[in-house]
Amino acid sequence: MGLSITEKSFLFDSLTLDPPLRTDGRGSHQFRPIEVSTDFLPNSNGSSHVILSGGSECIVSVKTKVVDHTVESELLVTDVDIQGHRDDSPLVTSMSSLISKLLKQTIDQKKLMLTKRYSFKLYIDVLVLASKSYPVSMISFAIFSALKNTWLPKLISSDDDLEVEELPTFHDYDMVKLDADAPLLFTFAIVGDSVLVDPSFEESLVSNNGLLITWYKDRATSPIRSVGLNNDNVKGFSQHHLEEAIKLIHKYAPDVERALVSSD
Amino acid sequence: MSVQDRRRILGPAEAKPLRFAVDSETSIPEEGRTDDKKTGKESVFISTDLVTNANGSSYLEYMDGNSDQVLVMSSVFGPRPLRGSFQSKASVSIQFKEVTLEHFNTGEIKEICTFLTNVFNAVINIEKYPKSGIDIFIDLIQHSNSNPAEEENIIKILPTCINSITMALVDAGIEIIDLVSAGSVDNSVVAFIRNGHEIVGIWSDDDKVSDISRLIEDCRVKYLQNKQTLVQYLR
Numbered sequence: 001m002g003l004s005i006t007e008k009s010f011l012f013d014s015l016t017l018d019p020p021l022r023t024d025g026r027g028s029h030q031f032r033p034i035e036v037s038t039d040f041l042p043n044s045n046g047s048s049h050v051i052l053s054g055g056s057e058c059i060v061s062v063k064t065k066v067v068d069h070t071v072e073s074e075l076l077v078t079d080v081d082i083q084g085h086r087d088d089s090p091l092v093t094s095m096s097s098l099i100s101k102l103l104k105q106t107i108d109q110k111k112l113m114l115t116k117r118y119s120f121k122l123y124i125d126v127l128v129l130a131s132k133s134y135p136v137s138m139i140s141f142a143i144f145s146a147l148k149n150t151w152l153p154k155l156i157s158s159d160d161d162l163e164v165e166e167l168p169t170f171h172d173y174d175m176v177k178l179d180a181d182a183p184l185l186f187t188f189a190i191v192g193d194s195v196l197v198d199p200s201f202e203e204s205l206v207s208n209n210g211l212l213i214t215w216y217k218d219r220a221t222s223p224i225r226s227v228g229l230n231n232d233n234v235k236g237f238s239q240h241h242l243e244e245a246i247k248l249i250h251k252y253a254p255d256v257e258r259a260l261v262s263s264d
Numbered sequence: 265m266s267v268q269d270r271r272r273i274l275g276p277a278e279a280k281p282l283r284f285a286v287d288s289e290t291s292i293p294e295e296g297r298t299d300d301k302k303t304g305k306e307s308v309f310i311s312t313d314l315v316t317n318a319n320g321s322s323y324l325e326y327m328d329g330n331s332d333q334v335l336v337m338s339s340v341f342g343p344r345p346l347r348g349s350f351q352s353k354a355s356v357s358i359q360f361k362e363v364t365l366e367h368f369n370t371g372e373i374k375e376i377c378t379f380l381t382n383v384f385n386a387v388i389n390i391e392k393y394p395k396s397g398i399d400i401f402i403d404l405i406q407h408s409n410s411n412p413a414e415e416e417n418i419i420k421i422l423p424t425c426i427n428s429i430t431m432a433l434v435d436a437g438i439e440i441i442d443l444v445s446a447g448s449v450d451n452s453v454v455a456f457i458r459n460g461h462e463i464v465g466i467w468s469d470d471d472k473v474s475d476i477s478r479l480i481e482d483c484r485v486k487y488l489q490n491k492q493t494l495v496q497y498l499r
Contacts (some may be wrong), residue, residue: 097372097375195323236462
């Protein structure tokens with residue numbers, strides 16, 4: 001569904017007002033209502049289901065396997081699947097590359113180690129069921145809440161198996177919560193002179209540029225990217241737009257994080 | 265019985281064998297070589313109009329002080345007609361290819377392509393070219409790293425790619441609103457236009473970034489140097 005030229009111009013004009021007038025009445029710092037449910041997949045170690053208003057939906061499942069880390073060094077596998085897009089489309093490949101690179105940087109692989117030989121290997125599968133706007137923010141929220149609610153089997157055998165060959169044995173029903181900090185990614189749309197957080201589909205269509213900023217361990221950090229939210233309205237932006245976006249993140253990201261942590 | 269080989273198409277009776285001209289040493293014109301005067305270390309070599317069947321092309325060699333070398337060639341095809349539904353603006357597509365060694369994985373390559381497409385969507389005057397497509401191909405000919413232990417980094421080649429596409433677009437005569445160029449500091453690249461007043465792309469992978477204004481300021485200095493080099497070549 002596209003917008004006509006008149007609709008776009010109307011929307012652009014209202015978004016560039018001061019304060020901006022967004023279609024759903026949000027303030028420039030306000031997110032769409034997010035509905036998060038966790039731990040609903042019985043076969044996964046952790047799972048989450050995120051629904052944004054407007055029908056965007058995303059499911060993340062975290063599964064785990066015990067591997068010998070002296071043989072297999074890669075302990076994190078991320079897979080992103082977006083409905084309606086081919087697996088080799090630029091959107092899917094660049095998003096899955098961005099997210100897997102980011103998770104490899106941020107998740108401490110030492111925390112996955114069970115013994116001196118064996119580790120948990122995490123498989124993070126992301127399935128975007130429906131999304132019109134740029135889905136990266138929603139995906140990162142879903143990964144964040146899935147990882148916060150991931151339970152791993154409790155090890156009862158000894159954790160030093162260098163001398164004695166021993167396979168790890170687990171407790172029958174006790175689980176340990178995975179201690180992992182996942183980053184949150186925020187998208188901003190720059191429309192004229194306004195910087196808007198979490199742009200909806202219509203807002204992305206008229207935006208002049210987009211920004212992607214990461215929030216990790218209480219600060220705005222890399223990757224910081226400019227992303228095209230559309231193909232025909234792209235313009236440059238100035239430094240103060242970027243600074244404004246970072247200021248908004250510093251102000252509101254802790255609240256978002258708190259809300260997501262308390263969702264379980 | 266005929267002894268003629270029927271499986272071959274023989275040339276006409278009066279055909280003469282091909283004779284090739286003696287291969288003379290081709291020398292690169294030195295005037296295209298501009299050195300960075302400030303540091304005396306970095307050097308850029310620019311040449312344009314190499315690919316004959318492209319509308320515009322450019323070849324850039326970038327060398328920094330530590331013998332890091334990036335050789336990039338870009339070619340621009342278009343504006344050429346697009347079939348299908350009417351589009352009031354040109355659609356820009358950018359393909360990145362590593363010609364010799366493959367350092368990067370496909371995901372990363374797609375990431376640079378989407379990033380560069382976004383940068384050049386903002387710079388090319390796409391309203392001027394309705395119903396047309398502009399296809400840009402970047403060939404990374406060589407990327408040598410002085411420190412082999414270091415992981416291959418996209419950031420190192422990104423500014424050269426941006427400069428090279430700009431030169432190819434200029435060579436093709438496609439309307440752009442300004443010469444876009446980029447500056448990089450550590451693990452961040454910022455692409456600017458309008459003398460650094462406007463940012464058209466930012467790509468930062470630096471975890472240690474604390475002050476974004478400082479980073480942009482540092483990149484802007486590099487951008488101005490790069491842009492100066494491009495302007496000098498075009499003059």
